[in-house]
Amino acid sequence: MLLIAAAPLLLRRWPISDSAVLGLLLFWLLHTLGGRYTYSNVPYDQWAVAVTGHGISDALGLTRNGYDRLVHLAFGLLWVAPFAEAMRRHAGMGSQASVWTAFLFVGAVSAFYEIFEWLLTMLVAPGLADEYNGQQGDVWDPQKDMAIAMLGAAIAVLWVKPGSKKRQI
Numbered sequence: 001m002l003l004i005a006a007a008p009l010l011l012r013r014w015p016i017s018d019s020a021v022l023g024l025l026l027f028w029l030l031h032t033l034g035g036r037y038t039y040s041n042v043p044y045d046q047w048a049v050a051v052t053g054h055g056i057s058d059a060l061g062l063t064r065n066g067y068d069r070l071v072h073l074a075f076g077l078l079w080v081a082p083f084a085e086a087m088r089r090h091a092g093m094g095s096q097a098s099v100w101t102a103f104l105f106v107g108a109v110s111a112f113y114e115i116f117e118w119l120l121t122m123l124v125a126p127g128l129a130d131e132y133n134g135q136q137g138d139v140w141d142p143q144k145d146m147a148i149a150m151l152g153a154a155i156a157v158l159w160v161k162p163g164s165k166k167r168q169i
Contacts (some may be wrong), residue, residue, distance in 0.1 A: 014090055016082055016085050016086055016089070019081070020086075021082075023077075023078040023079070023082055024078065024082050026074070027078040027079065030070065030074050034068065034071050039065075039067050039068035039071065040067070040068060041065065042065065042067035044056055044065075044067055045058075045065075068145065069144070069145065069148050072110070072145045072152070073148045073149065073151065073152040074152065075106065075109075075149050075152060076150060076151060076153035076154070076156060077153070077156050078152075079102065079105070079106055080099065080153050080160060081102070081159075081160055083101070084098040084099045084101070084102040084160060087101050099160050102153070102156075102157075103150075103154070103156075107146070107149070107153070110146040110149040114145060114146055118142065
């Protein structure tokens with residue numbers, strides 16, 4: 001809510017395109033929904049069954065709630081273009097350097113978040129780490145989360161096409 005309230009001031013000070021704002025808004029909406037239900041408990045399967053009569057997990061062969069992975073993928077997909085645009089506009093970077101900096105930003109933030117999440121649970125409540133982190137029994141959950149974010153960023157880099165005059169963000 002604070003970010004939405006501060007958005008007009010922030011965008012006046014550091015303007016970015018409407019498409020960049022839309023991408024960030026979509027990410028924050030996904031993130032907020034995950035926070036509302038706790039990521040591993042978002043009832044997307046029940047919603048899909050109610051709308052289509054079929055579950056997403058069954059259709060994709062998922063054995064765990066995959067909403068957290070969707071948000072990690074969305075982080076990579078939806079942050080590369082706005083971050084690259086901000087680097088060009090406000091840091092004076094060229095097109096190619098800004099896109100690759102955005103790609104590395106996604107990797108660094110993903111790693112920082114996973115380490116922060118691990119430290120927080122180990123310091124506050126080690127016995128609840130699996131439940132809080134939403135690992136759902138997967139000891140490789142942080143690595144998979146970082147990898148899926150980087151996959152999203154790689155797809156976004158292909159979409160943005162660094163150095164291309166044809167599709168600029």
